[in-house]
Amino acid sequence: QEGRNRFCFFSHDLESSLMERHHLETRLRKALINDELFVHYQPKIDLQTNIIIGAEALVRLANDEGELISPAEFIPLAEESGLIIMLGKQVLNKACAEAKRWLEMGHTIPISVNVAAAQFADPDLAGMIKKALLDHNLPAHLLELEITETALMIDAADMQNKLSELISLGIKIAIDDFGTGYSSLAYLKKFNVDVMKIDMSFVKDMLNNKHDYEIVKTIISLGKSMGLVLIAEGVETKEQSHALVELGCFMGQGYLFSRPLNSTDFEAFISQSSKC
Numbered sequence: 001q002e003g004r005n006r007f008c009f010f011s012h013d014l015e016s017s018l019m020e021r022h023h024l025e026t027r028l029r030k031a032l033i034n035d036e037l038f039v040h041y042q043p044k045i046d047l048q049t050n051i052i053i054g055a056e057a058l059v060r061l062a063n064d065e066g067e068l069i070s071p072a073e074f075i076p077l078a079e080e081s082g083l084i085i086m087l088g089k090q091v092l093n094k095a096c097a098e099a100k101r102w103l104e105m106g107h108t109i110p111i112s113v114n115v116a117a118a119q120f121a122d123p124d125l126a127g128m129i130k131k132a133l134l135d136h137n138l139p140a141h142l143l144e145l146e147i148t149e150t151a152l153m154i155d156a157a158d159m160q161n162k163l164s165e166l167i168s169l170g171i172k173i174a175i176d177d178f179g180t181g182y183s184s185l186a187y188l189k190k191f192n193v194d195v196m197k198i199d200m201s202f203v204k205d206m207l208n209n210k211h212d213y214e215i216v217k218t219i220i221s222l223g224k225s226m227g228l229v230l231i232a233e234g235v236e237t238k239e240q241s242h243a244l245v246e247l248g249c250f251m252g253q254g255y256l257f258s259r260p261l262n263s264t265d266f267e268a269f270i271s272q273s274s275k276c
């Protein structure tokens with residue numbers, strides 16, 4: 001159609017992947033409108049006492065058959081389509097409501113919510129967060145935002161102002177997946193973050209790969225020297241937990257302690273944990 005010597009390739013693979021993408025976007029849009037997204041909570045643990053010290057909110061979406069779709073699939077799509085703004089707001093509100101509920105049950109458990117890079121394009125991000133805290137009457141110090149290193153670096157100059165605005169609300173900021181992005185140490189110093197989350201890819205092999213062990217060790221000593229709270233992700237074995245404590249990282253999160261749990265199961269987990 002475009003004339004002689006012009007070719008346009010359109011494979012059936014491409015067609016089906018475009019259709020899948022379209023289907024997923026439709027599913028996500030519908031879930032956002034009908035309030036069908038839900039949130040699971042993964043405990044964060046004090047590695048020396050095994051006591052729960054926090055929780056991370058992780059969004060969940062089911063397909064038409066009721067099976068869960070991985071956030072790794074729909075979060076990037078939500079970012080590209082702009083739906084992440086609405087998704088982020090819904091997750092934040094559900095998480096704040098839940099943390100308030102725990103508080104009323106007598107459990108002071110800080111809640112962490114993931115914030116995607118694309119959400120920083122929203123000029124009202126801080127306003128939206130402030131409103132969520134007010135609406136749910138949740139003390140600001142019980143809310144933490146997890147921001148990936150990569151997101152921090154996209155527009156580092158602007159990010160500094162945006163982070164200051166968020167910090168002035170009284171909430172905490174964590175760098176997520178630390179060690180996987182372009183960690184410019186100079187910027188790390190400028191960003192006024194509170195918590196460093198050691199990416200699970202390093203924790204996974206820290207006891208059978210000398211390089212990964214050295215990376216974990218270096219991240220811990222860097223974080224400590226900057227006065228940051230350190231937390232290791234993806235802790236799956238007792239051996240990893242012990243090694244982390246030995247290196248000076250006293251908090252962790254991972255399948256060794258618990259998978260992300262639905263609201264009911266999480267409640268059972270905290271009642272049990274606080275009895276120890």
Ligand code: C2E
Binds near residue numbers: 042058115146260
């Ligand atoms: P993340 O923020 O790094 O979250 C940790 C992921 O690791 C979660 O996967 C969690 O279920 C999984 N995990 C926890 N412990 C272990 C472990 O011991 N071993 C292994 N192998 N995995 C473990 P999930 O829930 O599938 O989420 C994947 C990613 O999707 C998250 O990575 C985060 O980047 C994104 N995500 C999830 N929920 C949200 C959300 O509400 N908003 C945004 N913007 N992103 C989200």
Ligand code: CA
Binds near residue numbers: 056114146176
């Ligand atoms: Ca996270």
Ligand code: CA
Binds near residue numbers: 176177197199233
């Ligand atoms: Ca992470």
Ligand code: CA
Binds near residue numbers: 177
């Ligand atoms: Ca990750």
